Amino acid sequence: MIKELDVLESPAACCTPLGATSMSEDDAETTAEVFKALGDPNRVRIVNQLANAPGPVCVCDLTAGMELSQPTVSFHLKKLVSAGLLEREQRGVWAFYSINREALKRLATIFTMEEATV
Amino acid sequence: MIKELDVLESPAACCTPLGATSMSEDDAETTAEVFKALGDPNRVRIVNQLANAPGPVCVCDLTAGMELSQPTVSFHLKKLVSAGLLEREQRGVWAFYSINREALKRLATIFTMEEATV
């Protein structure tokens, strides 16, 4: 009955709702961490690009899509992975990134304003 | 049949889904603006506090709740209002802030990953 223990350490794993009756400072910190990851237009575009891809995309294709240097793209990808929004997969020389749809699904619940009814 | 024209200028008004098939650079910029507003733990706590309040809350009460100077709290409130997440209301000497629940509701749709099917 244990599910997805592997992602429970990343910020996007917890997702305390903004309307939760009790939110610790750590919860706020973690929540802010996820939003911070999405608080950059280039990272939003990366997520959007991956969301529309049929499968994992390699860094070279991502770099070609936007006007940023390769190190900068890697920098953003690292941020998104750290936040738990993306997943990395090594295939030979190439690094493929894909969206963590489970995390995104959980994130959607963060805006639910229904009170927790104790 | 015109609805909520007054908030259409704030970032939280548009909410292009992260999975949208086409996302312009401006869309990405606007989306990032909203997330940036929530990318600070203190602002997350403010939103959380207002989400649990039965009604608008004055700055003095917000300031009392967290260990920040009054100017700093005002600074964060301004950010949240600019992002379209909060609303400000002047009552005599006091400034009352409340959550823009319409905006939050729209924001929840930003994580929907259903492809737009053209």
Added chain:
DNA sequence: CTGAGACATTGACATCCGTCGATGAAGGAG
């Protein structure tokens, strides 16, 4: 009109963040 209280704005400062060029690590072709 004068004074006090609530909040916003300003100026200053330390820190963080996004960016790039240069470099390093690892895999594959020959």
Added chain:
DNA sequence: CTCCTTCATCGACGGATGTCAATGTCTCAG
């Protein structure tokens, strides 16, 4: 083994951000 390709990391830099003390603005009481 050698070289090339792909990607990550490092060092450095400019700009943005969060914070506070001081000051400004507005409202109300007297």
